[in-house]
Amino acid sequence: MSVTVSTFQTMKQKGEKISMITAYDYTTARLVDEAGIDSILVGDSLGNVMLGLGDTVSVTMEDMIHHGAAVARGTKRALVVVDMPFMSYQASVYDAVVNAGRLMKEARANAVKLEGGVEVADRIRAIVAAQIPVCAHIGLTPQGVNAFGGFKVQGKTADSARKLLEDAHAVEEAGAFAVVLEAIPAELAARVSAELTIPTIGIGAGAGCDGQVLVNQDMLGMFHDFTPKFVRRFAEVGDVMREAYRAYDVAVKDGSFPAAEHCYQAPDGVLENL
Numbered sequence: 001m002s003v004t005v006s007t008f009q010t011m012k013q014k015g016e017k018i019s020m021i022t023a024y025d026y027t028t029a030r031l032v033d034e035a036g037i038d039s040i041l042v043g044d045s046l047g048n049v050m051l052g053l054g055d056t057v058s059v060t061m062e063d064m065i066h067h068g069a070a071v072a073r074g075t076k077r078a079l080v081v082v083d084m085p086f087m088s089y090q091a092s093v094y095d096a097v098v099n100a101g102r103l104m105k106e107a108r109a110n111a112v113k114l115e116g117g118v119e120v121a122d123r124i125r126a127i128v129a130a131q132i133p134v135c136a137h138i139g140l141t142p143q144g145v146n147a148f149g150g151f152k153v154q155g156k157t158a159d160s161a162r163k164l165l166e167d168a169h170a171v172e173e174a175g176a177f178a179v180v181l182e183a184i185p186a187e188l189a190a191r192v193s194a195e196l197t198i199p200t201i202g203i204g205a206g207a208g209c210d211g212q213v214l215v216n217q218d219m220l221g222m223f224h225d226f227t228p229k230f231v232r233r234f235a236e237v238g239d240v241m242r243e244a245y246r247a248y249d250v251a252v253k254d255g256s257f258p259a260a261e262h263c264y265q266a267p268d269g270v271l272e273n274l
Helices: 005-014 026-034 061-075 091-106 118-129 142-148 158-173 186-195 235-254
Strands: 018-022 041-042 080-081 109-116 134-139 178-181 200-203 210-212
Touching: 005 018, 005 080, 026 041, 026 061, 041 061, 041 210, 061 091, 091 118, 091 186, 109 118, 109 142, 118 134, 118 158, 134 158, 158 178, 158 186, 158 210, 178 186, 186 200
Parallel strands: 018 041, 018 210, 041 080, 080 109, 109 134, 134 178, 178 200, 200 210
Antiparallel strands: none
16 A cells, blocks of 8 residues: 555554655665655755755756656655755745645655745645645754754754744644654654654654654765765665676676677578678
């Protein structure tokens, strides 16, 4: 059965953990889906790991639609959540609803995700009113990296912790079906998870969350530009790929590839009659 927003809520109520991984293309999405992961996030992190932009601020709606649609085509079971990129919802409620609708129609998303708490509650409310499921994202919000002055852990002071709790309740009250908690103290994340009725998905927020999400290229050891403290590498796929490319290079240059079994043969007599 396909995972839905209702599945998330049921898992929260039963105390079952939710697994989420990013993907940005058809092939990866199929593998993630076949592995039984509950949800695929088409994150604007594609700006870093797919486009080499260095941040998520420059990612466009067209980027998200392009990659989101590819992931949707490769997914049969997992809930596909697509990020709303920077300035696709910040300017107005109207922009937020229209752009969320584009991600549902053109990227074939099952839900959208946007960053922010109290200040975007009206956007969440309007998008949900348009029958579009919303996953919220609070704590360290990468689109606000310039305002934060860098990628810094949030909720480390009493004031910022209080603000985070207010944000969490605001997005729940606005109608979000789940909320991502990024880079906050584990104790604070556990409290948020206990207070909310909707699931929390942690990334650098400890084991007390209702689920976890990681960037695909981080957890597979494929991206080395920057490795956050919270990343666990579950495989070193990058090393395997690098060695395969080297082996291919050697085989091409020494003539061992392609071998006879990789070649097509013309029927007898065809070439003699040319």
